[in-house]
Amino acid sequence: MAEPVRARSDAAAELRVDGARLLDRLTDLAAVGAIDGGGVCRLALTEHDRDAREVVVAWMHDLGLDVHIDAIGNVIATRGGRRPDLAPVMCGSHIDSVRTGGKYDGTFGVLAGLEVIETLERAGISTDRAIAVAFFTDEEGARFPPDMLGSLVYAGGLDVETALDTIGIDGARLGDELARIGYGGPFPCPGPPPHAFVEVHVEQGPVLEAAGITIGAVTSVQGISWQEISVTGQSNHAGTTPMSMRHDAGHAAARIAVAVREVIAAVGRHQVGTVGSLRLQPDLVNVVAGRATLTVDLRNTDEAELRRAEELLADAVATIASDEHVEIESRSTARFEPVEFDERVIALVDDTARTLGYSVRRMPSGAGHDAQMLARVCPTGMIFVPSHKGLSHNVAEHTDPADLEAGANVLLHTLLALSTESALLDDADRGAPAQIGERES
């Protein structure tokens, strides 16, 4: 039986973050790439991403942190500990966004980390282990698939040369764009495994708010399967081509989108799926589409069910190709198995939240996060706070300031507990981190 890591009971136990200061930084960062409705558009490695990086790196320097930029553009800022021989404890998330992103998705995890650092600095509290705050490149994958690319490279799941050759949806090469904005750094990938990793993030779903609970102790992350499906038919006149002689790529694409829902129904309640992008060529009212491209996003907490969904979809696509006399090609653009977080870190988050007086629930994550990549190389956990109406990837994304403060306080005390020399080392199960490191996606 593992010895649980306990929240500290010394003077530091009374320590709390400054919620107003945290909110000020979040508000300042949200001004970079701001769009109508209160959201942000900071697609990875665009000017807006660069501007946001400059703002956060300046804050890191203001806090006296040692800032490293690695070859894929991940930025890791470290506050030294009393024991430089020990691996640091790391927190962090991302600052890129989808095209219509909210202001807390990712940024909260990074700026809560800086708030923890500033709180420790002002209280004059040192830790055994260094504490690092990271933001990872291209977490959203909205411009350069797959998502969580920077943390995947950090954790050694993708070699940096391949990642730099990624072509974005706008035809740009990731490495070129990284160099253009000045964020191709000298530090090698994969990066050094931290002692542990904790990411605080908005839930992006409706569960915590609906249950009236402040903190989610995240147990796992859904597996993700992304496909890009290309349909080739024949462009022709919409009035003169008999229905029986058509090779309508647009109609085939619409049938695939409808089939995705049928697959979800067949697999059952843990399965979700989305056709978020669908484009026709030439995309004109009076022309039968000759080409169509659509994306399918399938997610499940159970790997076997996710694989079944992929198989059922492939069967449906083959039937549609035959029915509609079109050619269809499917290409996997991202594939991650479901991830289970480290039970000791989950228990620490749960215990810390209770000690601080917050309501807490264990729950899986519906979204992908950088933490799932770090889970390959170190004990990892996540802290969720409620999302208003569950809205995410939406300019109206919102979390109450009190909940942001609560999440940052849980992060503070979780990091304090993990930054002791003995944390995660005093249990009998020393094999666990190595097993995690062996997991392949």
Place this chain on the structure above:
Amino acid sequence: MAEPVRARSDAAAELRVDGARLLDRLTDLAAVGAIDGGGVCRLALTEHDRDAREVVVAWMHDLGLDVHIDAIGNVIATRGGRRPDLAPVMCGSHIDSVRTGGKYDGTFGVLAGLEVIETLERAGISTDRAIAVAFFTDEEGARFPPDMLGSLVYAGGLDVETALDTIGIDGARLGDELARIGYGGPFPCPGPPPHAFVEVHVEQGPVLEAAGITIGAVTSVQGISWQEISVTGQSNHAGTTPMSMRHDAGHAAARIAVAVREVIAAVGRHQVGTVGSLRLQPDLVNVVAGRATLTVDLRNTDEAELRRAEELLADAVATIASDEHVEIESRSTARFEPVEFDERVIALVDDTARTLGYSVRRMPSGAGHDAQMLARVCPTGMIFVPSHKGLSHNVAEHTDPADLEAGANVLLHTLLALSTESALLDDADRGAPAQIGERES
């Protein structure tokens, strides 16, 4: 019983167009806005449309024609007749294209008209009535819906001020674009009704080629119903939003596209329908679409069946809106009833083709044409030539040179017959043109 208009039997009966000269002009014009694969992109009132207008107007001047440009940008070039008191006979078509258009769609009807003029000039043949060659603005409607806009305005079916205020798919105002390219002319709309109108055009369908027939004597044009359907749902995270809580505009749009096919099957074999354009917002792999816009193009030679298709689609859309918890708005962007051409002109085309030794078949048109607008104000007919594989609105659109020459010869002799003082006046059925003029869409 109406006296048929007969092909002339005098010396002019031996006259033939110069197929090589016609093909040269077609080839030269196809170089304007040329795109890969042998097609053209000359969306209405773009620079490429302007450049094509300049080329054709120069040819018109070279032929000594009197060129008029009207307030909607229609260009009418006239070769005078012996009897200036009589209304001219008109032929013509259009020179704008869809985004991936072929090189003969529209241009053939205009340049065959110029070839007829040059043939008459070189042979020194004068006619009682003047012969006019027109090209009408924005026939395709691919940039500024509805299609056949210029000829609709010419025929008095749409007032010119309303037409000039049309907003294109790129947000541009038609009147501004017309002024920008220098084609807002001084002649008023509606224009003077010609004595008769004949349009020669590629079939854009597979019927003539499949039957091995050279000339189609077009009897009617399918009715057209265009709708733009806008779906408003809620943009949200593709991983964290339970399927039951989604308002997925993209999924609703795909269901509508599938429903269009079900409507077509229910209405029966004369009904065709196409979803040629479908766009999602924000159109990203991991975001449930908050908005979707799609177009529906429904066509039928029978007005009652076309109306039934519209009603069935409206019912399906209402069901989908309810099922998917989204709001759906449908807007009619074009609506034309089926058009029957003038039996005397149809018979003249049929007779002329036979006299010239070409195989001929009476047939309806699956596509909309400027001729259907002119049919509101004068006796009208059309001449079709085969389209290779029925391809149209496609860069691979092709018609054999011999068929182009045949179509131009039928146009020549049809126009010669109609340009006599007595043509269409020596029958008992003088009420017919007035009845056609009263038709409303």
